[in-house]
Amino acid sequence: MTGSTAAALETPLRVGDVALPNRLYRAPLLECAGNGPGAVDALVDALEPAAAAxxxxxxQGATIVRPEGGCAAPGMTRVHDPDFVADLERLTEAVHAHGGRIAIQLEHGGLRSMETWHHGHRDANPGLEQLAVSEPPLPxxxxxxxGFLSYDPRVLSTDEVYDLAADFGRSAAYAADAGYDLIHLAGANMGIVQQFLSPFYNRRDDEFGDGVRFLELVREEIRDRAGDVPVTTKVPAETEAPPFVRRRLTGADCVRLCQRLEAxxxxxxxxxxxSxxxxxxxxxxxxxxxxxxxxRFRGGYxxxxxxxxxxxxxxxxxWVESLRYGFEPAWNADLCGRVRERVDVPVFCEGGVRDRGTIDDLLGTACDAVGMARPFYAEPRLPARLLGAAGDGATGNDAAGDGAIDVPPxxxxxxxxxxxxxxxxxxESGICRTPSVLRRVGxxxxxxxxxxxxxxSAADP
Incomplete structure (x- = not known):
């Protein structure tokens, strides 16, 4: 945010008309709750602890705006049904009771949907097609x-793109009525929003050949149907794509996209x-x-x-990918900082943030709020340890050489x-299964x- 100064983690932050009590957030994760009879209870169990802490x-992790297709992984929750979403008021009330705010992430997987890669899902749903922005790229x-993937894509017509944007708007309106404070679009991780934005996927010759137009239309639909609820989105830079991919979003492209989305x-x-x-x-x-x-998992695989x-x-x-994409602390920090210099809305940073010292370094320089995702699988009440803690910047080391990492408070x-x-x-659900981590948490x-x-206090800051 141009011209702003560093802020403490405990400082409130305004996003649109919503005031966040502090600048620490639980980033979207797969809760694997589905839509069955126990879905809302499962979501409360997964999300309330972060607010209580x-x-x-x-x-809330990615939810699908249509009644069939579009799920990128098993167990994703659908939010096309107003009756189901209305019951999610139990979740929003649970978060609000602790003074927190809650966002819902809306998504459709497009070419990344399970009907592409999950053989069992395809066999059980032979009539499903993938929604596609354009014909799938050559790779x-x-x-x-x-035989590793299976494509039977339905390339969206112009009218069908309008229909899809309307589905995002309807689900956002249901969520706003249920008490969600923000709408978060899944604009990265290779879902359909990124497929609109990316030159790798988008070869259209209509108005949506400019991928930002789809996000502009979604924003219009949300405003028309859900009113003034604030909306945020992930914005991708495809800087990690393999060298043979020529058409990709650069870091500079990401900055320009962010400027247009602010407008x-x-x-x-x-x-x-x-990637x-x-x-x-x-x-x-x-x-x-x-x-x-x-x-236990081999049959499922x-x-x-x-x-x-x-x-x-x-x-x-x-395994090969792990050699290329090893862990890098705060790997989006530079990109976030570049964006923050060019826009006047809050910039959120997530990805590889693992300690209070890094958080303190990021706030006010690279971003205005800091999020974590996978660490919440192990520590659902993680904020209680970070808020008010002294930032020491340490990330842990195996001092004893026994495989256990000595992690500072x-x-x-x-x-x-x-x-x-x-x-x-x-x-399977997303939970921590690593014994050394579970011992430490215990x-x-x-x-x-x-x-x-x-x-x-639940009072508005």
Missing amino acids: GAGLVC LRVLDRA AGYDALVPVSG VFWDMSVIRGEFPARSWRDD AAAFGSRWRAALVALAN AAVACENCNNCVVPQASG ERRRAGEYDRDADR
Whole structure:
């Protein structure tokens, strides 16, 4: 934000007409709650602890705006049904009771949907087509012919793009009525919004050949249907795409996109670097060997990828990616800082933020609010440890050489091993499964480090 100065993590922040009590947020994660009878209870169980522990904003993970198709992973929640979304008021009230604010992330997977990559899902739903911005790019068609992916795309007509934007607007209106404070669009991670923005995917010759036009239309639909609810979106830079990908969004492109989205009425922006493919540029860290070897999940992997040998090839590709996309602290900080110099709406930074010292360094220079995602799988009440803590900038080290990382009090327990993520492909929930992390969390819980003297006041800051 041009001309602004550094702010403490505990300082309130205004996004549109909504005041966040502080600048720490739980970034969107897959809750794997679905839409069944226990879905709302599962979402309350997953999200309320972050608010109770003091997070200024809690972001519900990606939800799908249509009744079928579009899910990028098993267990995603759909928000096309106003009756179901109305019941989510129990979740928003639970967050508000602790003085927090809550956002819902809206998405459609497009070419990244399960009907592309999940063999069991395709077999169970043979009539589903992928929604496509344009014909799939050549590298994806090659993977289709090799049998690793399966494309039967429906390239959206101009009228159908308008219909899709209206679906985003309707779901946003249902959410606003249910008490959600912000609408968060899944503008990255290779979902359909990124597919509109990306020159790798978008080869259209109508008005939506300029991918920003789709996001402008979605913003108009939300304003018309949901009123003044603030809207934010992730904005991709495809800087991590393999060298053979010539058409991609550069960092400079991301900055320009953010400027145009601010002009279109977006109330906050989340710049993120990544690829044009669904790979480990999104979840940088270690190769999740423990999860790939776990016998409990092998049957699920085989069902998802078509066979055990195909699952083994996916694991091999995962290992190769881990060599390229190792963990990098605060990997989006530079990009966020570049955007913040050019826009006057709040910039949110997430990706590889793991300790209070880094948070303090980022605020007011690279961004206006800081988010974490995977660490919440291990520590649902993580904010209680970070808010009010002294920033020491430390990220932990294996001083004893026994594989256990000695983490200072102002840092997360997460070891970036990604063993929480891979089992989601087989339909498992996103939870921490790493013994050394779970031991550390247990010790902190027994020491009362996740306790707060009292919930924050629910009064508007």
